[in-house]
Amino acid sequence: MVKVLEMQGITKQFPRVLANDRIDFDVNQGEIHALVGENGSGKSTLMNILYGLYHADAGDIYVRGEKVQINEPRAAIDLKIGMVFQHFMLVEPLTVAENIVLGSEVRRGPFLDYKRAAEEVERLSAEYGLSIDPHAKISDLSVGLQQRVEILKALYRGAEILILDEPTAVLTPQEVDELMEVMRNLRDKGTSIVFITHKIREVLAVSDRVTVLRRGKKVGTKKTSETNEQDLAEMMVGRVVLLQVDKTPAEPGEEVLAVQSARVRDKLGTLRVNDVSLTIRSGEVLGIAGVEGNGQQELVEAIVGLTRIESGQIIFNGVDITGWSPLRIKQAGLGYVPEDRHKRGLILDYSLADNLVLGLHSEPPFIKRLGIRDDKAVQDNAERMVEEYDIRPPLPNQLVKRFSGGNQQKVVVAREFTRNPELLICSQPTRGVDIGAIEFIHEQVISQRDQGAAVLLVSAELDEILSLSDRIAVMYNGKIVTVMPAHEATEHKLGFLMLGGNLEDYQGEGGNNSVR
Amino acid sequence: MWDVLALLVNTSVFAAAFRMATPLIFAALGGILSERSGVVNIALEGMMLTGAFTAVFVTYHTGMPWVGVLGAMAAGALMGLLHAVVCIRYRANQVVSGTALNIFAGGLTVFLLRFFFNIAGTSPAVNVIPDITIPVLNRIPWIGKILGRQNPLVYLALVSVVVVHIVLFKTVWGLRLRSVGEHPRAADTVGVNVYRIRYVAVALSGALAGIGGSYLSIAHLSRFSENMTAGRGFIALAAMIFGKWTPLGALGACLFFGYADALQMRLQNLGIPVQFVQMLPYVLTMIALAGFIGQAVAPKASGEPYVKEG
Ligand SMILES: Nc1ncnc2c1ncn2[C@@H]1O[C@H](COP(=O)(O)OP(=O)(O)OP(=O)(O)O)[C@@H](O)[C@H]1O
Ligand SMILES: [Mg+2]
Numbered sequence: 001m002v003k004v005l006e007m008q009g010i011t012k013q014f015p016r017v018l019a020n021d022r023i024d025f026d027v028n029q030g031e032i033h034a035l036v037g038e039n040g041s042g043k044s045t046l047m048n049i050l051y052g053l054y055h056a057d058a059g060d061i062y063v064r065g066e067k068v069q070i071n072e073p074r075a076a077i078d079l080k081i082g083m084v085f086q087h088f089m090l091v092e093p094l095t096v097a098e099n100i101v102l103g104s105e106v107r108r109g110p111f112l113d114y115k116r117a118a119e120e121v122e123r124l125s126a127e128y129g130l131s132i133d134p135h136a137k138i139s140d141l142s143v144g145l146q147q148r149v150e151i152l153k154a155l156y157r158g159a160e161i162l163i164l165d166e167p168t169a170v171l172t173p174q175e176v177d178e179l180m181e182v183m184r185n186l187r188d189k190g191t192s193i194v195f196i197t198h199k200i201r202e203v204l205a206v207s208d209r210v211t212v213l214r215r216g217k218k219v220g221t222k223k224t225s226e227t228n229e230q231d232l233a234e235m236m237v238g239r240v241v242l243l244q245v246d247k248t249p250a251e252p253g254e255e256v257l258a259v260q261s262a263r264v265r266d267k268l269g270t271l272r273v274n275d276v277s278l279t280i281r282s283g284e285v286l287g288i289a290g291v292e293g294n295g296q297q298e299l300v301e302a303i304v305g306l307t308r309i310e311s312g313q314i315i316f317n318g319v320d321i322t323g324w325s326p327l328r329i330k331q332a333g334l335g336y337v338p339e340d341r342h343k344r345g346l347i348l349d350y351s352l353a354d355n356l357v358l359g360l361h362s363e364p365p366f367i368k369r370l371g372i373r374d375d376k377a378v379q380d381n382a383e384r385m386v387e388e389y390d391i392r393p394p395l396p397n398q399l400v401k402r403f404s405g406g407n408q409q410k411v412v413v414a415r416e417f418t419r420n421p422e423l424l425i426c427s428q429p430t431r432g433v434d435i436g437a438i439e440f441i442h443e444q445v446i447s448q449r450d451q452g453a454a455v456l457l458v459s460a461e462l463d464e465i466l467s468l469s470d471r472i473a474v475m476y477n478g479k480i481v482t483v484m485p486a487h488e489a490t491e492h493k494l495g496f497l498m499l500g501g502n503l504e505d506y507q508g509e510g511g512n513n514s515v516r
Numbered sequence: 517m518w519d520v521l522a523l524l525v526n527t528s529v530f531a532a533a534f535r536m537a538t539p540l541i542f543a544a545l546g547g548i549l550s551e552r553s554g555v556v557n558i559a560l561e562g563m564m565l566t567g568a569f570t571a572v573f574v575t576y577h578t579g580m581p582w583v584g585v586l587g588a589m590a591a592g593a594l595m596g597l598l599h600a601v602v603c604i605r606y607r608a609n610q611v612v613s614g615t616a617l618n619i620f621a622g623g624l625t626v627f628l629l630r631f632f633f634n635i636a637g638t639s640p641a642v643n644v645i646p647d648i649t650i651p652v653l654n655r656i657p658w659i660g661k662i663l664g665r666q667n668p669l670v671y672l673a674l675v676s677v678v679v680v681h682i683v684l685f686k687t688v689w690g691l692r693l694r695s696v697g698e699h700p701r702a703a704d705t706v707g708v709n710v711y712r713i714r715y716v717a718v719a720l721s722g723a724l725a726g727i728g729g730s731y732l733s734i735a736h737l738s739r740f741s742e743n744m745t746a747g748r749g750f751i752a753l754a755a756m757i758f759g760k761w762t763p764l765g766a767l768g769a770c771l772f773f774g775y776a777d778a779l780q781m782r783l784q785n786l787g788i789p790v791q792f793v794q795m796l797p798y799v800l801t802m803i804a805l806a807g808f809i810g811q812a813v814a815p816k817a818s819g820e821p822y823v824k825e826g
Binding site: 051053054072073074077083085089090091092093094098102103104105107110111112153157 | 690692694702703708824825
């Protein structure tokens with residue numbers, strides 16, 4: 001077996017955080033090597049070092065047997081190392097082809113040979129089965145397609161060692177399957193892949209070996225065939241993890257939220273939510289299942305006041321809140337965990353403490369007389385949250401952008417959950433968080449429910465919908481196709497409905513369920 | 517009434533519009549290059565002023581106005597480099613740096629005027645770049661009257677618009693420049709040197725603004741006078757925004773402002789209150805800035821220093 005990559009004794013100290021502590025890591029030619037571990041365990045840091053974005057304090061890197069210095073991305077690219085980042089690195093107003101060739105352009109003198117660039121992209125996309133329109137603008141693409149562009153970007157540069165940093169976190173289940181197919185395909189053509197994920201299922205499905213990190217240290221490397229779900233979970237978290245949520249049956253109370261015949265259009269004027277009505281009562285979780293992009297996000301944003309609804313009404317605790325500002329709705333008792341933590345949930349250049357009071361910053365106890373901010377209260381609040389939600393590292397004054405992806409998610413959850421909102425809307429609440437944290441967030445959702453909150457849960461993870469919801473609505477093409485009690489739902493049935501199937505046509509597992 | 521209407525379509529007003537637009541076009545192109553690379557440049561005004569002075573200074577000593585233009589470019593580029601060092605290397609606030617440069621340029625040119633020419637207010641007259649006639653063009657009806665005979669710098673401005681357009685949208689360097697101004701980290705991860713592109717762009721920005729200044733002092737007029745740019749750098753900035761950070765759009769906006777300026781001078785002759793007419797370009801600018809340009813499309817990273825992490 002040829003080792004294409006060997007990292008030895010990699011150490012990286014950030015101010016007050018030892019992100020990598022003498023880590024050894026190697027990748028064989030043509031293998032998929034999964035890299036897993038809790039949020040903040042140092043996975044992205046290790047890979048950023050390999051890609052030349054961060055500089056290790058100690059340790060050696062060998063590529064194809066030779067010791068190398070990788071001080072900047074250019075050097076990594078020259079060594080045929082490619083990376084798809086956890087948060088994409090795409091220039092939105094540019095086209096797919098322009099993004100793919102950027103930095104290694106096809107030239108005609110000083111000019112960009114755009115035609116050849118586009119042809120090159122078409123050739124690559126045909127070769128690897130990653131179909132894409134080279135002339136589309138990045139900003140018009142779905143996340144799944146954007147990721148395809150990122151992968152093509154690496155392949156275009158001739159990557160033989162491909163790093164995928166949590167590529168599945170933002171994908172729909174179908175897209176995940178497609179991606180895994182692409183990965184196998186690449187492996188069979190000789191590419192070596194480092195695959196970072198939080199989902200053990202994916203590790204078991206696609207990888208050849210797996211390495212686990214915990215708090216900056218390597219726990220171990222195993223052959224995937226010689227391990228299992230429970231074993232990996234324990235290695236990651238360091239204790240036994242409950243992979244099941246246990247909850248008591250719901251005891252629904254008063255109706256808290258009622259959406260009546262809501263219609264919402266997006267910026268381009270397309271009807272995204274088409275005559276949707278639903279109700280949620282206190283003490284119950286309503287899950288919305290659906291393939292992403294079927295109007296879930298628009299519906300949620302309309303309820304929380306971020307988009308205007310064209311017609312229909314939103315009633316919160318008997319009051320018509322249609323057209324209210326997001327702040328006012330929030331103050332009326334809404335907690336909201338948005339789908340995109342970077343765009344909606346956080347101000348990346350603010351500190352952890354400041355982010356933890358966003359939206360509450362103008363209310364006591366964070367404000368003193370004369371409207372002056374009470375720094376001590378903000379600080380105390382942060383310390384409490386850090387403790388309670390296990391946000392790592394526990395540094396209230398650190399800028400939020402310096403936290404790992406999963407810990408950023410915990411910041412949003414902590415802020416929205418602690419006020420015990422009457423209505424709690426969670427969009428993809430566990431995106432990018434580790435299994436320990438998923439377990440924790442799930443427990444929190446149920447405990448909010450038990451304390452009487454009405455919970456609306458939108459998730460692309462069917463597991464999550466099935467294990468948390470009391471009732472499940474399926475959304476397809478802007479409409480709620482059906483609402484059923486959770487005990488009547490199965491993954492298979494939901495999958496069928498999500499793709500546009502009719503409930504009457506459903507013939508059960510193993511039946512002939514063609515979607516018309 | 518008919519006087520006014522006749523004036524609106526008068527070829528000599530259009531010809532004047534091109535002349536008034538020329539310094540704006542150079543400066544606006546400079547602004548576009550700088551902001552597209554991610555560096556806000558409100559120092560265009562100061563760069564123009566420095567260029568205007570240097571053009572006169574060099575022409576005075578060499579007798580050759582084209583050498584004066586080169587001098588203006590060099591002076592503008594130097595100012596640009598200064599701005600670049602402060603903003604890129606020292607990551608200072610770009611608006612503060614720009615403002616400081618404007619004040620600095622105002623003081624410096626006044627000082628140099630006294631130091632070298634021993635006079636306050638206005639420099640001695642120097643040779644100017646003479647107007648030229650373009651053979652075929654000048655015989656085309658109507659257009660010939662407007663563009664048939666103009667200053668070479670007017671033509672150069674129009675050519676520069678096309679050149680900058682091609683550089684930005686057709687060359688490899690332009691692609692990298694735009695990516696650096698939108699998402700510097702993404703550019704960095706594919707091996708593009710963010711800092712180098714920004715330095716070059718801001719220096720070029722200064723050089724272009726410098727030419728714009730030289731037009732004022734050795735083409736339009738034949739001498740330098742204190743603060744002779746009179747806010748044109750800011751109008752150019754508005755034109756850049758009006759034109760959505762594109763050379764062709766900015767050209768349209770500059771011609772529009774130039775037209776308003778040209779009209780303003782004629783309207784004064786017709787007995788409409790001077791102050792009111794002089795307000796015109798500024799009012800239009802404010803309307804433009806207040807959102808008539810539609811959605812803001814500024815380069816996303818414009819104004820933000822790029823810091824490598826780790
Ligand atoms: N630029 C930085 N400055 C300071 N600390 C940092 C920086 N980048 C990462 N860290 C810290 O280093 C540790 C490791 O972070 P890293 O991003 O590698 O984690 P991760 O394993 O990728 O986690 P996740 O699964 O949440 O993405 C974290 O504690 C993080 O806060
Ligand atoms: Mg990470």
